[in-house]
Amino acid sequence: MEETETGESIRRLDYEAKITGRAQYLADMKVPGMCHGKILRSPHPHARIRSLDTSKALSIHGVLAVLTRDDIIKDQGIDPYYGPVFKDQTIVAVEKVRHVGDPVAAVAALEPEAAEEALSRIEIDYEELPAVLDVSEAMAKGAPLLHESVRMPPHGFADLAELKPVEGTNICTHFKLVKGDVEKGFAESDYIFEDTFTLPTTQHCSLEPHGCIASVERDGRIVVWSTTQNPFVVRTQLANIFKVSVSKVRIVVPYLGGGYGGKVYPKLEPLTVALARKARRPVRIVLSREEVFYTITKHAAVIRMKTGVKKDGTLVARQCEVLLDTGAYAEIGPRVAKKSGYTAAGPYKIPNVKIDSMSIYTNRPPAGAFRGFGVSQSAWAHESQMDVIAAALNMDPLEIRLKNGYEEGSEFVTGETLTGIGLKECVEKVASAVGWREKGERKSNGPLRRGKGIACMIKATITPSISCAVVKLNEDASATIYTGTVEMGQGSDTVLAQIVAREMGISAENIQVLGVDTDVAPYDLTTSSSRSTFHMGKAVQLAAQDLLNQLKQIVVQDYGVPPDQVKFSNGRVQFLETVLDYQEILFKRFGMQGGTLVGQGQVKTKVTHERGVKTTSSFWFLGAGAAEVEVDCETGKLRLVKYVTAVDVGKAINPLGCRQQLEGAAITGMGQALFEEIVFDNGQIVNPNFVDYVLPSLGDMPPSIEPILVEVPHLEGPFGAKGIGETALIPVAPAIANAIFDAVGVRIRDLPIKAEKIFLALEEAKKKL
Numbered sequence: 001m002e003e004t005e006t007g008e009s010i011r012r013l014d015y016e017a018k019i020t021g022r023a024q025y026l027a028d029m030k031v032p033g034m035c036h037g038k039i040l041r042s043p044h045p046h047a048r049i050r051s052l053d054t055s056k057a058l059s060i061h062g063v064l065a066v067l068t069r070d071d072i073i074k075d076q077g078i079d080p081y082y083g084p085v086f087k088d089q090t091i092v093a094v095e096k097v098r099h100v101g102d103p104v105a106a107v108a109a110l111e112p113e114a115a116e117e118a119l120s121r122i123e124i125d126y127e128e129l130p131a132v133l134d135v136s137e138a139m140a141k142g143a144p145l146l147h148e149s150v151r152m153p154p155h156g157f158a159d160l161a162e163l164k165p166v167e168g169t170n171i172c173t174h175f176k177l178v179k180g181d182v183e184k185g186f187a188e189s190d191y192i193f194e195d196t197f198t199l200p201t202t203q204h205c206s207l208e209p210h211g212c213i214a215s216v217e218r219d220g221r222i223v224v225w226s227t228t229q230n231p232f233v234v235r236t237q238l239a240n241i242f243k244v245s246v247s248k249v250r251i252v253v254p255y256l257g258g259g260y261g262g263k264v265y266p267k268l269e270p271l272t273v274a275l276a277r278k279a280r281r282p283v284r285i286v287l288s289r290e291e292v293f294y295t296i297t298k299h300a301a302v303i304r305m306k307t308g309v310k311k312d313g314t315l316v317a318r319q320c321e322v323l324l325d326t327g328a329y330a331e332i333g334p335r336v337a338k339k340s341g342y343t344a345a346g347p348y349k350i351p352n353v354k355i356d357s358m359s360i361y362t363n364r365p366p367a368g369a370f371r372g373f374g375v376s377q378s379a380w381a382h383e384s385q386m387d388v389i390a391a392a393l394n395m396d397p398l399e400i401r402l403k404n405g406y407e408e409g410s411e412f413v414t415g416e417t418l419t420g421i422g423l424k425e426c427v428e429k430v431a432s433a434v435g436w437r438e439k440g441e442r443k444s445n446g447p448l449r450r451g452k453g454i455a456c457m458i459k460a461t462i463t464p465s466i467s468c469a470v471v472k473l474n475e476d477a478s479a480t481i482y483t484g485t486v487e488m489g490q491g492s493d494t495v496l497a498q499i500v501a502r503e504m505g506i507s508a509e510n511i512q513v514l515g516v517d518t519d520v521a522p523y524d525l526t527t528s529s530s531r532s533t534f535h536m537g538k539a540v541q542l543a544a545q546d547l548l549n550q551l552k553q554i555v556v557q558d559y560g561v562p563p564d565q566v567k568f569s570n571g572r573v574q575f576l577e578t579v580l581d582y583q584e585i586l587f588k589r590f591g592m593q594g595g596t597l598v599g600q601g602q603v604k605t606k607v608t609h610e611r612g613v614k615t616t617s618s619f620w621f622l623g624a625g626a627a628e629v630e631v632d633c634e635t636g637k638l639r640l641v642k643y644v645t646a647v648d649v650g651k652a653i654n655p656l657g658c659r660q661q662l663e664g665a666a667i668t669g670m671g672q673a674l675f676e677e678i679v680f681d682n683g684q685i686v687n688p689n690f691v692d693y694v695l696p697s698l699g700d701m702p703p704s705i706e707p708i709l710v711e712v713p714h715l716e717g718p719f720g721a722k723g724i725g726e727t728a729l730i731p732v733a734p735a736i737a738n739a740i741f742d743a744v745g746v747r748i749r750d751l752p753i754k755a756e757k758i759f760l761a762l763e764e765a766k767k768k769l
Helices: 015-019 069-074 112-121 135-139 182-188 231-241 269-279 289-295 333-342 375-392 397-404 423-433 492-504 532-559 582-590 655-674 732-744 755-767
Strands: 035-041 047-053 063-067 103-109 123-128 171-179 191-199 211-216 222-226 249-253 283-286 300-309 315-327 352-361 448-460 465-473 479-483 511-513 567-569 572-575 578-581 597-605 620-632 638-648 704-710
Touching (some): 035 112, 035 269, 035 289, 047 103, 063 112, 063 269, 103 112, 135 300, 135 315, 135 352, 171 333, 182 315, 182 352, 191 375, 222 269, 231 249, 231 269, 300 375, 315 375, 333 352, 333 448, 375 732, 397 423, 397 448, 423 448, 423 620, 423 638, 423 704, 448 732, 479 492, 479 532, 532 567, 532 572, 532 582, 532 597, 572 582, 578 582, 620 732, 638 655, 655 704, 655 732, 732 755
Parallel strands (some): 035 283, 479 511
Antiparallel strands (some): 035 103, 047 123, 063 103, 171 352, 191 300, 211 222, 211 283, 300 315, 448 620, 465 479, 465 597, 567 572, 572 578
C-alpha cells in the first residue's frame, strides 16, 4: 500500500477479520471456569415486592448462585444504587419494580438450561401498584410517583451539573433556555402557528445484543468483557458500586456489533459482576432480543411548538415544549433532554426563543441515547412546522430555510457565535440533487402523486469532554495506536490510522490500532455523540506530532543539526544532504534493532475557550436531506423514489467511509420515519422481536440514496474534520413528511408515517372540500 493521505478512500483495516468470520464478538468468548447467567424480570409495570423465595431454585442441579436484593443490600462491599446521571437504579429490584422487564433476580449455573429452569422456580409475591404509562399520565396531578426521592452522585458530568429532579413529581429533569422576549416576539409577529408533533418509543436494533462476562479475582480485582461504547465510564461506575479504586477494575471491549447509543453507560455490567462475585467464578450473560427491548429504548416524545413569523417569512419568535419519555430510570435521559432542548428551535436565526425540555419518568423500560441524542425528536417538529409555515405564506420551503438559516458568524440560541457552519451549502446541495427548483406542478399518474420535501438540522456534540491517545513508534518504523475509542462498525480504527499515517508519512498498512482495554489504553470519555474523529482523531494527531518532535530532537542531538534544518517527508527525515528513514534514526539512538518511542496526545474541550468565548459545543453537526415520494391517493401507500443527504463533514478523512456513514444513517432514519415503533399493552411490549417490530428491508429502500460531502473545515479538528455519524439520520422523517404534503396536501404529525395514516388524512381532507 502506498503512503496514505487524508481524503483517500482506503479499505477498512478490519474488513478481513469480519468477512472471514475471524472477528470474535463477546458471545463467541469463553474464559476458564465460566458459567452462564440468566435474569428474572418483572411481569408488572409497577409493583411492590412483598417476598421472594429462592430455595427451590437453589435445589436445581448445576445452579451455583442466585442473586437477589438481600445480596446487594446486606453486603457492605456494595453500593446497590447507580446511574450515569442520578443514582436511581439498583443492580436488581430492591423495594419495587418500575417497569415490565425490570431485573428482580439472577441465576448463575453450569449450563444455560439449568439457569432457565431455576428462574422458573423463584417464587415472588408482588403487590401491584398504579402505573403511569405515558408522559401525560406521569405529569397529571396526583399521579403515582416512580421515585419518592432520587440519590444524587457526589461527582457527575460537568454539562449536567445544574439539572436536578423536580421533587414531588415524575419530572426527572427540566431544562430551560430563554433568548430575548418570546411574548414580545409573538406580539410583533404577523402570523402565529401552533402545532403538536409526536414520536413513539423505538429500539436501536444493533445486530449484536448486549452481553457481559465478569470475573472477580481472589484479590478482589474485577475483570469485565463488555459490549459497551464507553468502557471508562463503566469502569468508574463499577468502581463506585463495588467500592474499589478504578485500578482494581479492568474493562475489555471485544469487537462490537453496533451500538447507536444503546450500549453507552452501564447496562448488564453491575448485575453480572455482582453475580460473579457471589458465584465465585466468571459469569457470562448475553441478552435475548426480547431482553434488549426491555433494557434500553429511544425516547418517545410529545413536542408542542408555537412560532411567530413576519409576512415575508422572517422568524420572530419560537416557543417549544419537549416532553421526553425517559422510562423508569433517568439513564442518560437528562442529557438527551438538554441536547434536544438546545436545538428545539432549529438551525435558524430567531431573536426570541423560549424552550422547556423535560425528561419524564414513566413505568416503561428506560430510554437513553439514540443516534442523534434527542435532536431527531425536536427536528421532526421544527422541520415539519417550517413547511406548515411556508405553505400558509405561499412561500417556497427551500427559500424560507435559506432566509432564516444559520451561517458563519450567526448567533446561536445561547448567545455564542457559530463557526465552521456549512448549513446553507448542505441545503443548496440536496435541493439541487433532487431537482427542487425544477419540480413545478405536482406530477401525477392516475391515483399516484409525486412530491418533494426538504429538511435540515443542527446538533451539538458532548462538551466538555476529554480524549487521550498514545502512538508508539516501533523499531521497524511501524506504529501502534493505543486508544479508548470503540470500533463498532463506524470505521474509527481506519480513520485514526489514516490520521497518523498522514501526519507521519507512513503507510496505514503498517499501523495497528489496538482494541480497547482500560488497563492499557489511555482515557477516552465515550464513543458516542459522533465525537471520535474530532476528539480522538485530534489526540492521535497530536501524539504523532509528539513522535515527530522526538525524532527531530534525536537528529539535532545525535547529528548536530540545527532544528530549523530538519524536515520530514514521506516517512523520512531530511537534513543537510542526508535522508534517513525512521528505522535508521531509531537504530542510531538505541544502538541496536530495538527500542521504541512513545508519543502522547490529549484533547480537552471546554465550555469556555481560552480566549473567554462561551461555547455549547466544540463543533457543530450541520446537514440537510431531501426526499422525493410517490403516494397512492386511493390507498395511502407510500413509495420513496429518491433520497439525498448532505452533511458538513469538515474534511473527509476517508470519503468512502463518510459516504457509507451517511447512507447508513439515512437508512436508519427511513426505518424511524416509516416503520419502527414499540407497541405497548399496559406496559408490556407487544412486539419485542424482529418479526413483529418492523424494520426497513431492501425492498423498502429508494432506488437512489445519494450522499453528498460538504467540506467546511473546522480549525480545531484533525485536518479540519468533524464528526458525522448521526447527522444524516435527523432530517429524514421531516423531509419525507414534507414531500408527502407536497404530493397530496396532507400533513402527518405522528411517526411512523404509515399508509393508513396517509389514507385517513386524505379521507378527512375530502370531508372538508
